[in-house]
Each structure stands twice: as structure tokens, then as C-alpha cells.
Amino acid sequence: MRHTPRYLMTDPQEVKRVIRANPWATFVSPAAGGLVASHYPAILDDTATQGDDITILSHFGRPDDELHELGQHQVLIIIQGPHDYVSPSWYAPGDLVPTWNHVTAHLYGTPHVLSEEENYNALSMLTDHFEQHMPQGRSLSEDDAGTRRAANGTVGLRVKVDRFEARAKLSQNKTPDVIENVTAHIAEHNPALADEMRRVHGNSSAEGQAHRLDVG
Known part of the structure; x- marks a missing residue:
């Protein structure tokens, strides 16, 4: 992941918030036969998490558990939050480079x-x-015997995160x-991403406008 300082997310609590809001994950493993990727739901295990731990x-x-050689090595779990294309038509005249916020x-x-x-x-x-x-809402306990049989086709896992890299690229390099x-x-078509932008920028637009008036 590219480490542009202005886009980095370093607060574990913010990372937890992103995981809670986006619980569909990509799991990548460096298996003996090469890289393997699979997609499964992922939630925070609050029973095993304290403070800033994730x-x-x-x-x-x-047989995905065997393909990934689960438990034999480190895995990468990718959580993709809101993302979308940003058109330069929304910029000032002369600024023509599009981007992707995410x-x-x-x-x-x-x-x-x-x-x-x-x-x-865990299931x-x-x-x-x-x-x-x-x-x-339903519960597996409604048919304990039947759901236990179905559970035999799955393998549960718990991952204590050793480190994370997170990025919130949300037009921080632009004027208010x-x-x-x-x-x-x-916001017209991706309200979740717009909410992330508002969260990051807060009152920065108003502060920037006041600054321009002060120096104007």
C-alpha cells in the first residue's frame, strides 16, 4: 500500500470502525503453490480484543483452508471500504487529473x-x-443438529492482527x-463515501473559507 502521509490511517479505533462497516474481506495467503485469495465475511471478535488490539x-x-494452508503462515486480510471515481470536472479549471477516492x-x-x-x-x-x-432474524440454534452438520463443511479461524496498513484517500490534497x-x-450516488469525506474533513472547508477571507 502506498504510504502517502496525508492519507494514512494510524488510529486502530478508526480501522475497527471501517471493519465493522465493511465486513466482506479478501484473504490472501502465500501458499506453497503460489498466492491464493478467497473472500469471506470478517467481523471483529470483541471477546478476544482489548484496547487497540484488533x-x-x-x-x-x-477445501479453501487447505489451499491457504491456514495456520502455517501469515495472511493478508483486505478490507475495502467505500470507493469511487473522482472526475476532474468537479475541480477548478485547469486541474485535469482524475483520481479514485477510497x-x-x-x-x-x-x-x-x-x-x-x-x-x-464462531458461525x-x-x-x-x-x-x-x-x-x-434467524439463529443457528433453531436447528442445532442440522446447522452443526452444515458447519462440518467449514473451518473457523481467528486472526490477531500483528500490524495493519490503512489508507483513507479522500481529496485531502484539494482546497476546501x-x-x-x-x-x-x-453524495448523489455514493453516500457512504461522502460520509467518509465529511468525517475526515470535518470543519476544514469552513476553516479554509475563513482563512481565505482573512487574507483576502
Whole structure:
């Protein structure tokens, strides 16, 4: 990940927020046969996390666990937050270089493969996490025997993140008036990304406008 200082996210709590809001992850492993990538849900395991520590809970479908050689080496977990194309038509005249705004986190750690019972508990936790907001949310406990049979086709994993690299590229290199214009255009079709821009810039547009008036 490119380390442009103005775009870096270094606060673990902010990274946790991005994970909570974007729980579909890409897992990349340097397996013996070459790089392997798979896509699975990933949530924070708050039962195993304290302070600024980050622990990811997920599961793989068999035989992905063998392809990734889970537990034998470090993996990269990519969390992709909101992202979108930024048109130079939203910039001042003469500024013609387009870009792509995005929020992305790279998490590194070695998976701990869960036991059969731990895996079922993890699957229950994952299901409850996503079902809690459903009008008629379901639970694996409604059919313990049947869902345990289905769970045999999966392998649970817990990853304590050793380090992370995160980037929020959200037009920080632009003037407050351009940032405001870009945010307004993005909000028309990508409100989640617009919210990230507002979060990063806060009152910077108003402060920048006041500064221009002071020196004007």
C-alpha cells in the first residue's frame, strides 16, 4: 500500500470502525503453490480484543483452508471500504487529473484454526451479528443438529492482527471549496463515501473559507 502521509490511517479505533462497516474481506495467503485469495465475511471478535488490539473472526469453506494452508503462515486480510471515481470536472479549471477516492485497510496476522466446537460458536456469532438487524432474524440454534452438520463443511479461524496498513484517500490534497464540490457530487450516488469525506474533513472547508477571507 502506498504510504502517502496525508492519507494514512494510524488510529486502530478508526480501522475497527471501517471493519465493522465493511465486513466482506479478501484473504490472501502465500501458499506453497503460489498466492491464493478467497473472500469471506470478517467481523471483529470483541471477546478476544482489548484496547487497540484488533482480532478478526471468520470461517473458510472446505477445501479453501487447505489451499491457504491456514495456520502455517501469515495472511493478508483486505478490507475495502467505500470507493469511487473522482472526475476532474468537479475541480477548478485547469486541474485535469482524475483520481479514485477510497478507504482501505490491510491487516496482517497468522490465523488460529478453531476446533469443531469453537467453529460452531464462531458461525453462530457471525450469523447473529448479521441477523440482529433483520425484521425476523434467524439463529443457528433453531436447528442445532442440522446447522452443526452444515458447519462440518467449514473451518473457523481467528486472526490477531500483528500490524495493519490503512489508507483513507479522500481529496485531502484539494482546497476546501473543491472538497465540498467533490463531496456533493459523490453524495448523489455514493453516500457512504461522502460520509467518509465529511468525517475526515470535518470543519476544514469552513476553516479554509475563513482563512481565505482573512487574507483576502
